[in-house]
Amino acid sequence: MTGALSLSTREALRRLAKAVVVITTSHGGIRYAMAATAVNELSMDPPSMLACVNRTASIHAPLRAGGDFCINILDCEQADVAQACGGLKKGEERFSLGEWGEAEGVPFLANAQANIFCINDMHFSYGSHDVFVGRVSAVTLHGAVDPLIYVDGRYTKALMEAV
Amino acid sequence: MTGALSLSTREALRRLAKAVVVITTSHGGIRYAMAATAVNELSMDPPSMLACVNRTASIHAPLRAGGDFCINILDCEQADVAQACGGLKKGEERFSLGEWGEAEGVPFLANAQANIFCINDMHFSYGSHDVFVGRVSAVTLHGAVDPLIYVDGRYTKALMEAV
Numbered sequence: 001m002t003g004a005l006s007l008s009t010r011e012a013l014r015r016l017a018k019a020v021v022v023i024t025t026s027h028g029g030i031r032y033a034m035a036a037t038a039v040n041e042l043s044m045d046p047p048s049m050l051a052c053v054n055r056t057a058s059i060h061a062p063l064r065a066g067g068d069f070c071i072n073i074l075d076c077e078q079a080d081v082a083q084a085c086g087g088l089k090k091g092e093e094r095f096s097l098g099e100w101g102e103a104e105g106v107p108f109l110a111n112a113q114a115n116i117f118c119i120n121d122m123h124f125s126y127g128s129h130d131v132f133v134g135r136v137s138a139v140t141l142h143g144a145v146d147p148l149i150y151v152d153g154r155y156t157k158a159l160m161e162a163v
Numbered sequence: 164m165t166g167a168l169s170l171s172t173r174e175a176l177r178r179l180a181k182a183v184v185v186i187t188t189s190h191g192g193i194r195y196a197m198a199a200t201a202v203n204e205l206s207m208d209p210p211s212m213l214a215c216v217n218r219t220a221s222i223h224a225p226l227r228a229g230g231d232f233c234i235n236i237l238d239c240e241q242a243d244v245a246q247a248c249g250g251l252k253k254g255e256e257r258f259s260l261g262e263w264g265e266a267e268g269v270p271f272l273a274n275a276q277a278n279i280f281c282i283n284d285m286h287f288s289y290g291s292h293d294v295f296v297g298r299v300s301a302v303t304l305h306g307a308v309d310p311l312i313y314v315d316g317r318y319t320k321a322l323m324e325a326v
Contacts, residue, residue, distance in 0.1 A: 008302035009210040012277035015236045016204070017310045017321055019180040038203040041179070042215050043290030047172040050294065052205050052213070073178045076326050114175035124287055126296055127206030131213065133289055139171035145315040147180045148326070152308040156322045158180055163239050163311070163320050 017151035020082045023051055024107045025069040027062030031107045033094045034059040035086035037150050039071055047136035049118055052129045058091070063120065063132050071116040071134070072109040074148040076157035081109065082148060083155075103138070113147045115140045180314035183245045186214055187270045188232040190225030194270045196257045197222040198249035200313050202234055210299035212281055215292045221254070226283065226295050234279040234297070235272040237311040239320035244272065245311060246318075266301070276310045278303045 018037035025032050038052035049071055053060050063069060074082055081098040089096065099110040108115045118134025125131075149156050181200035188195050201215035212234055216223050226232060237245055244261040252259065262273040271278045281297025288294075312319050 005299060005302070006207050006210050008304075009204075009207070009279065009299050011304055012236065012279050012302045013204050015182065015276040015304070015308050015310050016184070016202075017180070017182040017312050019178065019314075021179070038205070039179075040201040040203055040215055041172070041176050042201070042294070043217075043292045044169050044172070045291040047169050048290055050213075050215070050289075052203055054206075073175065079326055113178040116172065116175050122289070126213075126285070127211055128208040129206045131205070131294070136168055136172050139168070139175045141171075141174055141178070145178050147178050147314065149180050149312070149321055151182075151310065151321045152323070154323075154325050156324060157326050158312055158314050159319045159322055160315070160317075161319060162317045163242055 014152045017149055019147040020074045020150050020155065022072045022074060022081060022085045022109055023059060023069055024072060025059060025062050025067040026105055026107055027065055027067050031092060031095060032059040032062050033085045033107065035082045042133060048121070049116060049134045049136060051132050051134070053132060054129050060130065064130065066120050068106050068120050069118050069134060070106050070108045071118060073113040075111065075113050075143060076146045076148045078112065079148055079155040111142050113142065177315045180312055182310040183237045183313050183318065185235045185237060185244060185248045185272055186222060186232055187235060188222060188225050188230040189268055189270060190228055190230050194255060194258060195222040195225050196248045196270065198245045205296060212279060212297045212299060214295050216295060217292055223293065227293065229283050231269050231283050232281050232297060233269050233271045234281060235275040236277040238274065238276050238306060239309045239311045241275070242311055242318040274305050276305065
């Protein structure tokens with residue numbers, strides 16, 4: 001029963017279109033990056049974001065250790081970075097595509113649609129995941145609005161014209 | 164300083180494209196509906212969703228009272244429902260557009276891309292918002308994948324072709 005529900009939930013989630021972000025952090029001199037879609041604004045008082053991270057993900061331990069992080073909203077031209085950080089590459093190799101900078105020890109993707117730097121403020125656990133809450137500390141923007149979007153199992157972009 | 168950070172965070176969030184959902188619940192015989200974008204998959208073990216809800220929203224009290232809810236992923240043809248449930252209309256008037264059904268006391272939007280029915284399982288508070296965790300109890304799907312997307316302050320849809 002849970003199996004059938006899990007399948008139908010996954011089918012529904014193919015319809016929950018999302019901008020693709022890469023979450024980045026570092027710990028002990030090692031950089032981590034993970035593509036994600038389960039990332040949201042949380043509150044504007046204070047400006048804050050949340051990110052759902054599977055406890056099996058390599059970035060989980062450094063986040064659980066309290067590392068500050070950056071939420072990089074990918075540009076529609078950065079699908080290759082999404083794929084690399086989505087599992088195609090591992091560890092430091094995830095930084096072999098795209099241009100990366102570092103701010104106060106936190107790596108960030110240059111030329112992303114936006115870099116939202118977050119102080120790791122709290123987390124809570126549910127099922128297989130931890131939800132990390134980040135208090136926004138700085139934001140940078142690049143280029144016209146045209147983010148990479150993940151929907152129906154593929155990377156695409158928005159039409160941008162009103163419907 | 165917080166004001167400037169709030170402004171720049173809002174600018175960044177215009178780039179965090181999202182499918183538009185309407186969260187629905189009922190309490191004491193009254194139906195509630197609210198358009199939202201801060202809704203995510205949380206875990207697949209168990210299948211679960213989270214939704215960030217401002218404590219000033221009318222739907223907050225019934226959710227805080229433990230009401231089960233439905234996450235309705237809107238079709239690209241349902242921008243009028245998004246606008247009505249996004250603030251254009253209030254209370255029961257939000258149900259004047261679109262076709263609505265009811266399942267085990269929870270209202271749902273017929274012909275949505277998906278209806279994800281959730282048992283209200285837990286919540287936590289942060290800043291101005293409560294985050295509600297729903298354990299998925301049932302899912303229905305309708306039509307081809309073509310969700311309504313909110314990006315850069317407007318309703319649009321995905322190109323759907325791979326980039």
